[in-house]
Amino acid sequence: MTQADRTDRSTAGPWGEESAPAPAGRPGGFLGLRHWGRDGRGATTWRRGLVLAVLAALTAGLMAFHAEVPNSVGNLGSLLETFLPWLGLAVPVLLVPALLRRSATALIALLLPVAVWLNLFGGLLTDKSGGSGDWTVVSHNVAAANTDVPGTVRGLVASGAQIVALQELAGKALRGYESGLAEAYPYHAVEGTVGLWSKYPISGVSPVDLKMGWTRAFRAEVTTPQGPVAVYVAHLPSVRLKAEGGFTVDQRDVSAQALGDAIQAEQLKKVLLLGDLNGTMNDRSLAPVTSQMRSAQGAAGDGFGFSWLSSFPMARIDQIMSKGGLKPVDSRTLPRDGSDHLAVAATYRYSS
Template identity: 55%
Template structure:
């Protein structure tokens, strides 16, 4: 063998040795990556933590502080928190995170426990009386058309709130033929096909403005926002309350401002608690959902017709794209057989109706 051949052979041998070393190194790197790569139970810790947090918010919403109205705001839109579930599930599947998928069971179970009953149709045939409620809107451009729509709903008892002095006469004229009996106190009224008696205002402690800067004594007589009356039925007297609680607002320094609404809810709850008639129906825009802690004094004494006999969530506000049910039909001593949302009128709220039986 010549020196050149020997040199070439040496170089080839060295090359083969390097290739072997490289292959071994690649194998080692693959093993290290496989060992260090997190398994399905360790992937997506942020997604898993977010799922647990979502479940805890749904489960413990009543314990969220109400400073700045935070608790009330969360409870107003509580059903919508379920939309985070498919978002988190998509992320969990993309990351192939078993821990995140399992963690999502918590919010799913809690959400279904809270709202699963609203996914089906809870109505059944029957009913002795149809009641309806509508916030007709103080800027409604067509009060006459709204009145005709509500008369066509077939309601035996019809509550209207946010009546203005300018539009009141229009509603009285348009509804006179269908409803021979009616009572109006301030900005709320009740029209009925059955006789009414013992009608009186209910003081819901309005402060007449989001900042409380208007003196109640100046306008109290013309700005009442709740009434109580008795409807005479074939089955005996039915106590009916009509209410429009104070608005909620987002204010720069106060956050989600609910003071007027909360004060009115407490006063209305006291009035209902003192009611001696065993059969009670409350119709009104309560500016809050039945999940809102501010209405607990009312919802602990009255049942929601929509929750018991409705089909779906029955959102009523805003009319163009409803995201919350703040217009309520609540009952005691009667059974709701069905509950539904009526078609839109000229108002920014949707009207609601329910059939009740004794």
């Protein structure tokens, strides 16, 4: 091969066309500046990646207008809102091909979902806890299939909480919680499959009808050193994702309305809600409750505080909420135990 042949091959493009060598001193690597001009087909960096740009815009639109996604078909709106923060993963997924395509259009379009996601969830990324509180509360779906009741009891006592609400209590496990928590919490009440343990006196216990046919919620009055607080313990019906019916939430939504009505009719000013609501604060179907209550995680947490599944938390469906002058100063999840949920905890300051 002659020197001329070697020179010709060194300047040939990947499809045989001539391409000029990179000028001296100009970046020319895989993503170097010289690659951001026209490609072998003549498309500029502004013409490439249009499909990626459309996908980025659609992602931003879904997050920004999630409330407009209808629930009439498979309750898609509630399904989307349950896992809404995870839509942010579309950004790195789309970023890689945008860089590979060297598309300025796609990269600029990706700023849209980034901006919307930060507007919706950026506030959750900062630690909002601060100051001392008067008492700590814990809510935990201990799971009926929990095979380590003693370990769960030890974790609850170690939390230092003054008030503990449990869901999915049944049979032998219930007796284990009653005996295990008795020394640390001298007062307790159980209605159906939900219970409340407290270092402070409990009175005025009455079931809340969730329209289910059995008791999974009740109201009690806890007399704290700072004054009485109405405490609601609730376990709303489970939701299911089915191939035929989509996201089945009808019974949960009926119960959410009943719970919201009970809280709205509460006579005491200061109210706590502790429980597994089987839905997130973003889920429109929980509006009868969330519209009148303040989330401890949103006000005083650090991060998303996902509580389910415990092995790989994906959503915050276990909630601690309040209204009427109870100020959350800290919110967190507790270490994993034998349940498929993580316990959630919050510290409150009692204000007049």
